[in-house]
Amino acid sequence: MFKELNPLLHSELRLAVMSILIGVESADFVYIREQTKASAGNLSVQIDKLRTAGYIEVEKSFRGKIPCTVCRISPAGIDAFEEYVAALQSYIHKK
Amino acid sequence: MENRTFNETQSLELITRMIQETRTHMERHAGVPFLVWGYVTVIVTLAVWFALTRTQNPTWNLLWFALPALGMLLTQLTDDRKSKTVVTFIDRIIRHTWLVLGCSAVLVSLLTLFSPLQLPILFIILLLMSIGTILTGAMIRFRLCIASGILGILLSTLCLWVSPLDSCLVFAAAFVVMQIIPGHILNYQSRKQCHV
Numbered sequence: 001m002f003k004e005l006n007p008l009l010h011s012e013l014r015l016a017v018m019s020i021l022i023g024v025e026s027a028d029f030v031y032i033r034e035q036t037k038a039s040a041g042n043l044s045v046q047i048d049k050l051r052t053a054g055y056i057e058v059e060k061s062f063r064g065k066i067p068c069t070v071c072r073i074s075p076a077g078i079d080a081f082e083e084y085v086a087a088l089q090s091y092i093h094k095k
Numbered sequence: 096m097e098n099r100t101f102n103e104t105q106s107l108e109l110i111t112r113m114i115q116e117t118r119t120h121m122e123r124h125a126g127v128p129f130l131v132w133g134y135v136t137v138i139v140t141l142a143v144w145f146a147l148t149r150t151q152n153p154t155w156n157l158l159w160f161a162l163p164a165l166g167m168l169l170t171q172l173t174d175d176r177k178s179k180t181v182v183t184f185i186d187r188i189i190r191h192t193w194l195v196l197g198c199s200a201v202l203v204s205l206l207t208l209f210s211p212l213q214l215p216i217l218f219i220i221l222l223l224m225s226i227g228t229i230l231t232g233a234m235i236r237f238r239l240c241i242a243s244g245i246l247g248i249l250l251s252t253l254c255l256w257v258s259p260l261d262s263c264l265v266f267a268a269a270f271v272v273m274q275i276i277p278g279h280i281l282n283y284q285s286r287k288q289c290h291v
Contacts, residue, residue: 005103012101012109019113024183027117031180035116085110091103 005091008053009084013038013046018081021056021073029069047071055080117181125235126281128193131169133274136162137267144263156208163201185234192234196227217259217266221251228273240277247273 009015016036020027033043047069050056055077059070073081101109139162146155179186200220207216225247232240250269254262 010101010106012105015106015109016113019110020117023114023117024181025187027181034180035113085107088103088107092107 005087006080006084008049008055009080011046013042014050015084017043017046017050017071018055018073018077021071022078022081024072026070026072029071032071050077053080117183125285126278126283127173128170129274129278129281131173132166133270133278135166135169136270137275139165140263140267140270144260144267147260147263159204163197189231189234192230193227196223199223215255217262218251218254221247221254221266221269225251225269225273228277232277237277237281239280243273243277 009018013036016038017032020032020035029040029043029047032047033040036043038046047056047058051058053076054074057072057074059072061068061070139158142161143155143158146158147153200223203214203216203219203223206212207214225244227244228247229241229244232238232242232244247269250265250272253265257265
């Protein structure tokens with residue numbers, strides 16, 4: 001029996017954001033945008049979806065006069081990511 | 096990158112690629128902390144050596160306290176944490192490692208100056224800083240740093256054999272090898288990587 005893939009994570013951009021955040025303490029919007037090469041608008045929407053699901057924490061502040069959005073993965077996000085990878089492995093091993 | 100769904104293999108490839116790119120990410124000017132502490136240590140050590148050689152007055156030893164003061168001030172001024180776009184776990188571990196080693200070095204210095212204990216201070220501090228350099232090199236996977244830290248440990252033992260004045264020169268030389276040279280190379284490599 002295949003485990004169901006979490007639809008929130010089984011999307012290229014959202015998975016990329018989670019994969020970046022799983023390996024760091026925190027990353028800001030600019031860094032994530034550079035790494036994913038996504039448009040600012042699309043990235044903003046996807047980050048908000050992950051935040052609403054409780055997978056990431058988003059902190060908005062200012063660096064001088066420039067707005068800055070820092071993201072970090074939450075414990076719930078780590079669990080969801082691990083479950084997603086385990087589900088992926090079950091798919092690949094059974095192929 | 097789009098918001099599209101994809102198959103399992105592509106998904107694993109994406110996870111691997113993103114984690115790999117983040118792991119190998121190097122900030123511009125990564126060697127600045129090495130250079131700050133390296134140059135400050137060498138300049139203060141040579142100043143102490145020069146003053147002691149010329150005057151034979153041990154009061155000049157108080158000049159050592161300029162080292163942590165200047166080092167911390169310049170570290171604050173050059174600290175790029177506020178402009179850092181990503182903070183890795185390694186960044187935090189390195190920061191805490193140096194904080195612990197730095198506090199230990201200050202404690203040993205205070206014990207030597209304000210207690211009857213006659214500790215081989217330059218040997219102990221050089222040993223601590225060499226350990227820090229090796230650990231940092233291991234964490235950032237920079238072999239030159241590991242090698243220079245090992246050389247620092249060897250040089251620290253030399254401080255036990257030579258005269259106190261000459262041990263100042265050994266101390267300064269060790270910091271050139273352990274901090275200044277790796278710092279410049281690290282900066283060069285990070286500049287090169289950031290331009291790619």
